[in-house]
Amino acid sequence: MNEKLIEKKLREAVKQKGGLALKFISPGTNGVPDRIILMPGGRIWFREIKTTGKKPTERQRVMIGILRKLGFSVDVIDDEKTLNEFINAI
Numbered sequence: 304m305n306e307k308l309i310e311k312k313l314r315e316a317v318k319q320k321g322g323l324a325l326k327f328i329s330p331g332t333n334g335v336p337d338r339i340i341l342m343p344g345g346r347i348w349f350r351e352i353k354t355t356g357k358k359p360t361e362r363q364r365v366m367i368g369i370l371r372k373l374g375f376s377v378d379v380i381d382d383e384k385t386l387n388e389f390i391n392a393i
Contacts, residue, residue: 304382306354316390334362342393353381
């Protein structure tokens, strides 16, 4: 499954649940996850979206580690299974 299709399905599913799946861009900081998911009740998740079979870059792995150390939920969605698991969890 390609990245654009995963992102589209993620945005639609999050919207149906009353939340936002915003494109996350931080000028001057490389490697931030693709999406920040904001749900009612102040719940926040970061997700890196990858085409099936692709892996995060070294810089993305470092940034994922930094965000996790700060206490945030950060993972990679790269196929239908990981997308559905995330949607069911939120």
